[in-house]
Amino acid sequence: MLRISAVRFPASVGRPTATARPSIDVEMLRHAQVIGSAVFYTAVGLLVLAAIWQVASLIAGKDLPNPIATLAVFGQLLANPFYDKGPNDKGIGLQLVSSLGRVGAGFALASALAIPVGFLMGANATSRKILYPIVQIMRPVSPLAWFPIGLAAFQSAGTATIFVIFMTSIWPTLINTAFGVMSLPDDHRNVARVFRFSRLKYVTKVLLPYSMPHILTGLRLSMGVAWMVIVAGEMLAGGTGIGFFVWDSWNALSLEKVLSAILIIGGVGLILDRAFEWAGQRFSYGS
Numbered sequence: 001m002l003r004i005s006a007v008r009f010p011a012s013v014g015r016p017t018a019t020a021r022p023s024i025d026v027e028m029l030r031h032a033q034v035i036g037s038a039v040f041y042t043a044v045g046l047l048v049l050a051a052i053w054q055v056a057s058l059i060a061g062k063d064l065p066n067p068i069a070t071l072a073v074f075g076q077l078l079a080n081p082f083y084d085k086g087p088n089d090k091g092i093g094l095q096l097v098s099s100l101g102r103v104g105a106g107f108a109l110a111s112a113l114a115i116p117v118g119f120l121m122g123a124n125a126t127s128r129k130i131l132y133p134i135v136q137i138m139r140p141v142s143p144l145a146w147f148p149i150g151l152a153a154f155q156s157a158g159t160a161t162i163f164v165i166f167m168t169s170i171w172p173t174l175i176n177t178a179f180g181v182m183s184l185p186d187d188h189r190n191v192a193r194v195f196r197f198s199r200l201k202y203v204t205k206v207l208l209p210y211s212m213p214h215i216l217t218g219l220r221l222s223m224g225v226a227w228m229v230i231v232a233g234e235m236l237a238g239g240t241g242i243g244f245f246v247w248d249s250w251n252a253l254s255l256e257k258v259l260s261a262i263l264i265i266g267g268v269g270l271i272l273d274r275a276f277e278w279a280g281q282r283f284s285y286g287s
Contacts, residue, residue: 065256073256074263088248090240096264098240099230102158106165107226111219114173118218119207121174122181139171143229147236157237164233165226172221180214181207213280220276227269 050067057066081093121128146167150160188210192202234243242261249257 065259070256070259070263073254074260077257077260087239092242092245092261092264095240095242095245096268099234099242100268102162102234102241103165103223103226103230106162107169107223109162110166110170110222110226111173114170114218114222115177115215118174118177118215119181119203119211121178122211123207128178135171135174138167141167143168143232144236147233157239161230161233161237161241165229168229169222169226172225173215173218176214176218176221177211180211183214184210216276216280220273220280223272223276224269227265227272231265 053067057064077092081091081096083091084094117131121131143164146164147160150163150167151157154160154163184207188206192206197205230241231243231246234241235247238244238247242265246258246261249255249261
């Protein structure tokens with residue numbers, strides 16, 4: 001009689017295996033590739049900008065310094081950025097810190113008001129009808145038009161500059177927050193009703209997480225507006241700040257310093273924008 005013995009398979013066969021996770025080296029390589037790509041394209045963009053700048057300086061002649069002459073002055077400014085030789089003679093680092101402080105104060109105050117008011121406008125139709133005309137009247141006003149109001153109210157040029165930043169940077173965050181809340185799907189609201197969420201839990205567990213990408217977009221736009229407005233505000237206010245440095249350098253007929261300050265303003269603006277973009281990506285993808 002033939003005896004058929006059972007064939008034994010390895011224990012691992014037929015059992016679900018855990019999904020292989022990429023090793024740390026693969027993850028590091030992936031991040032390095034992303035960073036390398038960003039650095040490469042940034043360098044290409046800067047080279048294109050330098051080429052355009054060089055052509056423009058050749059056309060304008062001596063009226064516009066070329067990139068090499070400007071970079072020489074730029075290096076001198078960075079060599080000792082935090083010196084302080086009096087009210088009208090401070091290093092570029094101190095000027096930049098002063099501007100960032102004003103932008104941070106105005107932006108923080110604007111965000112603290114814009115987000116709750118945006119929630120109110122998005123969640124309540126009556127509030128939206130009342131506040132919408134106010135927003136549309138105030139939003140198009142030029143930043144420089146607010147400076148005399150701030151100066152009359154606070155009797156201080158520095159505080160007036162913060163007021164200008166507040167009044168101009170509040171609207172993108174407010175509008176985007178209201179839009180995010182208004183676009184909440186009905187299914188989310190129905191689920192909250194079924195589970196009888198309290199008002200606080202509904203806001204923190206439903207409204208806020210869903211509208212967060214819109215809020216971050218508004219904050220990103222508001223920061224861009226605030227950083228643009230600071231230059232004009234400090235030109236009027238005087239004293240300290242990157243805007244005052246630009247105006248003071250122009251009065252001293254030093255276009256190299258003016259262009260150096262423009263490079264710094266653009267560089268800081270790029271860093272701030274990338275920071276908000278990174279925060280938005282982290283929230284959106286949960287990575």
